[in-house]
Amino acid sequence: MGAFELMSQYDYGAVHLRRDRATGLQAIVAIHDRRLGPALGGCRFISYANEEAALTDALRLARGMTYKAALAGIAHGGGKSVIMLPQRQFDRAALFRAFGRFIDDLNGQYITAEDSGTGLGDMEVIRTVTKHVTGVDVSHGGSGDPSPFTALGVRRGIEACVKFALGKDSLKGIHVAVQGVGHVGYYLCKELAAAGASLTVADVDPLKAERAQREFGAKTVNLDAIYSVECDVFAPCALGSALNADTIPKLRCKIVAGAANNQLAVPENGNDLLSRGILYAPDYAINAGGLVNVAQEVVGYDANISRTRTMKIYDTIFEIAERAKRTSSPTHRVADAMVEEILATVPVSTSTPPQKA
Numbered sequence: 001m002g003a004f005e006l007m008s009q010y011d012y013g014a015v016h017l018r019r020d021r022a023t024g025l026q027a028i029v030a031i032h033d034r035r036l037g038p039a040l041g042g043c044r045f046i047s048y049a050n051e052e053a054a055l056t057d058a059l060r061l062a063r064g065m066t067y068k069a070a071l072a073g074i075a076h077g078g079g080k081s082v083i084m085l086p087q088r089q090f091d092r093a094a095l096f097r098a099f100g101r102f103i104d105d106l107n108g109q110y111i112t113a114e115d116s117g118t119g120l121g122d123m124e125v126i127r128t129v130t131k132h133v134t135g136v137d138v139s140h141g142g143s144g145d146p147s148p149f150t151a152l153g154v155r156r157g158i159e160a161c162v163k164f165a166l167g168k169d170s171l172k173g174i175h176v177a178v179q180g181v182g183h184v185g186y187y188l189c190k191e192l193a194a195a196g197a198s199l200t201v202a203d204v205d206p207l208k209a210e211r212a213q214r215e216f217g218a219k220t221v222n223l224d225a226i227y228s229v230e231c232d233v234f235a236p237c238a239l240g241s242a243l244n245a246d247t248i249p250k251l252r253c254k255i256v257a258g259a260a261n262n263q264l265a266v267p268e269n270g271n272d273l274l275s276r277g278i279l280y281a282p283d284y285a286i287n288a289g290g291l292v293n294v295a296q297e298v299v300g301y302d303a304n305i306s307r308t309r310t311m312k313i314y315d316t317i318f319e320i321a322e323r324a325k326r327t328s329s330p331t332h333r334v335a336d337a338m339v340e341e342i343l344a345t346v347p348v349s350t351s352t353p354p355q356k357a
Contacts, residue, residue: 015055023091023098024086024088025098026086028055029081029103030062032062036074037075037077038077038109039109040077041062041110041113043082044058044083045116051084061262066339066343067284067339072288072313074295092122097126099126110132124136134294135297136297141300143303149306150287150290151190153287154184154188154235155171155191157257158257158281159314160313160321161257163318164322166232170195172196173197174233176233179223179226180202180260181212181237184287185238189215201218201219202225202226231253233254234251237260240262240265242258244269245265248273257317261283271330274324274330281320282335292309319338
């Protein structure tokens with residue numbers, strides 16, 4: 001599928017490409033919507049099978065960021081960047097400086113942050129060449145790693161689901177199967193264990209699973225087995241498309257609520273979960289804590305404000321569940337409708353990009 005066909009499919013928008021021969025940089029910045037403010041979203045640095053796969057990932061993720069920001073009440077539009085992992089040796093710092101110059105050339109239309117494959121060190125490198133970056137070190141006015149805030153929001157979303165579907169006010173004794181215990185998954189396990197939940201985990205890296213076992217008393221299973229674990233909550237916290245035609249029939253849970261982006265392989269999979277009687281917390285609604293946190297950096301970081309706003313994810317998820325029950329609709333459609341209601345009140349921006357200071 002061609003680039004413009006993909007853009008049409010995801011209702012775009014603008015896509016910017018940058019190639020830098022000296023560093024090996026091949027980067028895509030997808031800007032889905034700027035009606036609520038400058039686009040904000042992380043930079044993903046992973047291996048892709050081909051350019052179409054990288055572009056599709058950027059487009060899907062940026063659209064999700066538009067919806068995530070709108071539902072979380074953040075004054076930002078949706079954007080995302082992906083850097084294709086070079087197939088030859090490369091200088092990481094030089095590559096991210098080149099990427100930072102790319103971001104700076106976009107003149108404030110897009111603000112970047114951490115995502116899969118990038119971290120605080122990369123954001124610090126980007127900071128040396130552009131101000132349009134978040135997730136930097138606290139010594140530079142940043143908030144550091146946003147993963148704990150993402151995990152906090154997911155925990156609050158799980159609490160809302162447990163209240164709605166199981167009628168319980170506490171996570172004590174609730175069994176959660178966590179797929180992926182990397183940055184966010186680890187902190188989610190920490191949140192859940194502190195709340196009294198029991199855990200079963202799986203990760204492509206056995207050392208990460210063993211860490212969760214050692215620190216939180218989690219049981220470990222292999223990657224394929226995690227879908228079939230009999231539990232109260234299945235929490236996808238790895239890469240996207242975990243919920244699909246092959247995996248949904250295996251689920252033995254009442255709730256799906258996790259941190260991963262793009263959990264549904266196709267939108268219709270949300271209907272499949274509904275038909276099985278499984279309450280699904282839409283990914284962009286429940287995992288907004290990290291975005292809430294880095295967005296606070298743009299206006300002046302205050303951890304207490306970030307935490308207070310992240311805690312409200314409970315209310316958002318509960319409202320989605322209530323609307324879905326009232327209308328007999330799948331939760332992902334309800335969440336989309338709520339976002340579209342918000343965006344409909346904001347005119348499409350025709351202004352020129354903000355100028356550099």
